[in-house]
Amino acid sequence: GDRTDTLLQTDGLVKRFGGFTATDDVDFGVAEGELRCLIGPNGAGKSTLLKLVTGTYEASEGHIYYDGHDITDLEPHERVQRGISMKFQVPSVYGDLSVRENARLPIQRFADGAERRERVDRAIEAAGLTGYEHVDASALSHGQQQQLEIGMAASLEPDLLLLDEPVAGLDVAEREAIAERVTRLNEEEGIAFVVIEHDTDFVASIADEVTVLHNGEIFLEGPIDEVKADPAVQRIYLGE
Ligand code: ADP
Ligand code: MG
Numbered sequence: 001g002d003r004t005d006t007l008l009q010t011d012g013l014v015k016r017f018g019g020f021t022a023t024d025d026v027d028f029g030v031a032e033g034e035l036r037c038l039i040g041p042n043g044a045g046k047s048t049l050l051k052l053v054t055g056t057y058e059a060s061e062g063h064i065y066y067d068g069h070d071i072t073d074l075e076p077h078e079r080v081q082r083g084i085s086m087k088f089q090v091p092s093v094y095g096d097l098s099v100r101e102n103a104r105l106p107i108q109r110f111a112d113g114a115e116r117r118e119r120v121d122r123a124i125e126a127a128g129l130t131g132y133e134h135v136d137a138s139a140l141s142h143g144q145q146q147q148l149e150i151g152m153a154a155s156l157e158p159d160l161l162l163l164d165e166p167v168a169g170l171d172v173a174e175r176e177a178i179a180e181r182v183t184r185l186n187e188e189e190g191i192a193f194v195v196i197e198h199d200t201d202f203v204a205s206i207a208d209e210v211t212v213l214h215n216g217e218i219f220l221e222g223p224i225d226e227v228k229a230d231p232a233v234q235r236i237y238l239g240e
Contacts, residue, residue: 007032007067007192008053008084008160014061015048015216022048024216025062030160035186035193037203037224040213041237046196049213050162053194054086055079067159085158087149087166095138099129099148102137106152119155126189127151128181143174150181154191161185163195167202179205200228212236 006029015023022045030036038046051057053064055076064072071079093102103123104116111119124130127147129140137145146166153161163182167175183206185191197203203210204224212219212227214236220227227233 006030006065007034008194009065010049010053010062011065012062013049013052013059013064015045015052015057016060022216023052026213026216026218028211028218030192030194032159033186033190033192034209035182035195035207037207037210038194038196038213039198039200039203039210039227040219044213045216046213047164048216050086050164050194050196053079053162054084056086080156080158083157083159084162085153085156085160086162086164087146087153088164093137093140093145093148093152096136098134098136099124099127099140100133102148103127103152103155107155110156123151123155125151126154126181126185128177141174143170143177146170146174146178147181150178150185154185154189158191160192160194163193165196165198167197167199175199175202176205182206200224204228 008030010026010028013023013026014021026049028049040046048057052059055074059072063070066082066084100120103120107116107119124133127150129144129148137148140148150166167178179202182193186193208223210224210227211221212233219236220230220233
């Protein structure tokens with residue numbers, strides 16, 4: 001009896017680190033093809049929630065359902081095979097490898113020959129880096145490195161792509177480039193997204209619905225405009 005209507009659904013999810021509860025009884029759902037943002041103050045438990053979904057962290061209690069199946073006890077690579085891909089907060093492109101060599105890394109175990117070349121091409125295109133194939137990743141701007149990572153994560157052909165603060169430290173133009181990559185992958189490839197981001201202008205530019213986390217719990221969910229205007233949400237950001 002583990003069917004749900006949503007693509008991703010957590011049920012009473014709890015994560016404890018020693019005596020500290022980082023994820024506290026969270027029921028978080030993402031529909032197929034949805035683009036949802038996850039916001040909340042530092043330490044709210046945003047990264048932890050996504051790491052529970054990828055299997056980077058083991059749940060202390062509760063369940064995670066994906067595509068109708070209980071994946072709570074699956075290994076991270078099994079979750080990737082089922083269609084969950086994540087770009088972590090810490091950048092992970094190899095500076096001394098070219099854009100093309102980096103783009104080959106995620107898929108080299110899954111494809112070879114012409115199929116591999118085609119998927120590498122598509123990853124570079126999804127990253128918006130056509131023409132930069134032979135440039136060392138270290139020569140890219142920080143924003144272009146983030147784009148490359150999004151293209152690499154998308155090359156695994158996920159149904160759900162999790163992005164942890166993809167625009168942190170980027171300027172407005174770089175943020176717009178990332179917003180365009182994410183929006184296109186969502187609209188054209190039908191990839192569902194969960195994007196962690198603080199900047200509500202960026203959030204409003206890509207997503208309709210947001211989930212606010214606070215002290216490891218879901219504090220509020222709803223349209224970004226309503227959430228932004230909510231006095232209680234404004235208070236938690238001020239740390240009151
Ligand atoms: P956010 O991404 O919303 O800023 P995190 O999910 O990174 O928050 O962290 C939530 C809380 O859990 C923080 O208080 C953090 O210190 C704690 N935490 C996260 N990961 C670990 C860990 N591996 N060990 C101990 N505490 C952790
Ligand atoms: Mg975080």
